[in-house]
Amino acid sequence: xxxxxxxxxxxxxxxxxxxxxxxxxxxxxxxxxxxxxxxxxxxxxxxxxxxxxxxxxxxxxxxxxxxxxxxxxxxxxxxxxxxxxxxxxxxxxxxxxxxxxxxxxxxxxxxxxxxxxxxxxxxxxxxxxxxxxxxxxxxxxxxxxxxxxxxxxxxxxxxxxxxxxxxxxxxxxxxxxxxxxxxxxxxxxxxxxxxxxxxxxxxxxxxxxxxxxxxxxxxxxxxxxxxxxxxxxxxxxxxxxxxxxxxxxxxxxxxxxxxxxxxxxxxxxxxxxxxxxxxxxxxxxxxxxxxxxxxxxxxxxxxx
Ligand SMILES: Nc1ncnc2c1ncn2[C@@H]1O[C@H](COP(=O)(O)OP(=O)(O)OP(=O)(O)O)[C@@H](O)[C@H]1O
Ligand SMILES: [Mg+2]
Numbered sequence: 001x002x003x004x005x006x007x008x009x010x011x012x013x014x015x016x017x018x019x020x021x022x023x024x025x026x027x028x029x030x031x032x033x034x035x036x037x038x039x040x041x042x043x044x045x046x047x048x049x050x051x052x053x054x055x056x057x058x059x060x061x062x063x064x065x066x067x068x069x070x071x072x073x074x075x076x077x078x079x080x081x082x083x084x085x086x087x088x089x090x091x092x093x094x095x096x097x098x099x100x101x102x103x104x105x106x107x108x109x110x111x112x113x114x115x116x117x118x119x120x121x122x123x124x125x126x127x128x129x130x131x132x133x134x135x136x137x138x139x140x141x142x143x144x145x146x147x148x149x150x151x152x153x154x155x156x157x158x159x160x161x162x163x164x165x166x167x168x169x170x171x172x173x174x175x176x177x178x179x180x181x182x183x184x185x186x187x188x189x190x191x192x193x194x195x196x197x198x199x200x201x202x203x204x205x206x207x208x209x210x211x212x213x214x215x216x217x218x219x220x221x222x223x224x225x226x227x228x229x230x231x232x233x234x235x236x237x238x239x240x241x242x243x244x245x246x247x248x249x250x251x252x253x254x255x256x257x258x259x260x261x262x263x264x265x266x267x268x269x270x271x272x273x274x275x276x277x278x279x280x281x282x283x284x285x286x287x288x289x290x291x292x293x294x295x296x297x298x299x300x301x302x303x304x
Contacts, residue, residue, distance in 0.1 A: 006043050013039050056085035060092060070275045071284060072100045107276050115221065122177035125169050133166040178224055186220045190227055194245060201235040207245045219301065222277040223252050226285070229270045230254035230297040238294050250303045258294035261287055274299070
């Protein structure tokens with residue numbers, strides 16, 4: 001753009017000089033030099049002015065490329081009083097405010113729908129299949145007493161299988177809906193979560209919750225779901241022996257002593273879900289190296 005502008009200016013000057021020159025041949029060398037000098041200075045000033053005028057646009061382009069919907073809050077700052085550039089920056093920032101509000105609202109709606117669906121499936125598993133299987137276990141218990149000695153081991157085996165399936169269904173329902181969160185509160189729900197993960201993996205899980213913490217219902221659910229996904233990831237990917245969950249006023253940390261995040265780790269729906277949940281409560285999520293040697297997931301919450 002600056003080059004085009006310079007070419008237009010130079011052409012305009014040359015045409016003006018030719019039109020107003022007294023005759024084609026008697027232009028003095030001195031006049032030509034003055035004309036040339038003026039043209040060069042005009043072009044230089046023009047370039048400087050253009051650079052100043054277009055600088056904010058370049059800043060805006062670089063800034064727009066840095067915007068990450070999962071790390072909201074970044075805003076464009078343009079120095080220079082009440083110029084068009086600051087007006088443009090204000091309009092751009094207002095647009096970001098509106099987009100971030102809308103995104104937070106739509107993520108909130110999507111996650112609320114997901115939680116509602118999980119609750120419904122958990123209840124159906126518990127009240128439907130769970131109740132029927134309980135009936136089967138009880139019935140088989142009665143049958144064991146009536147059958148002869150030859151058939152008894154097979155009935156006992158069937159009863160054991162039904163009991164294991166019932167336990168599995170209860171476990172799935174609990175994972176879908178953390179009832180401890182509703183009944184006992186966040187601290188106990190995290191302790192129960194740690195125990196459950198330890199029970200079903202080779203992991204030793206320590207949970208430390210700072211006493212006296214209070215969160216809103218949305219924040220509690222986000223903290224719980226992030227801790228749940230982070231611990232599931234430790235059990236699935238880290239090859240760790242130990243995991244630590246720490247909850248303080250403005251942060252949740254989940255550490256492990258495993259292999260750490262692979263250099264080319266592809267973020268799947270688990271990490272994306274944690275990031276979206278963090279954005280929902282105005283927080284951020286970071287994956288870093290843990291002092292224990294493996295990975296650290298940090299959920300930073302806004303301070304009240
Ligand atoms: N604690 C961890 N230690 C080592 N690698 C990890 C850890 N947590 C996550 N990762 C890596 O990050 C990747 C992305 O995790 P993410 O939870 O998004 O997906 P996933 O667990 O593979 O699948 P899902 O969508 O079912 O959760 C994993 O595949 C794994 O390579
Ligand atoms: Mg995962």
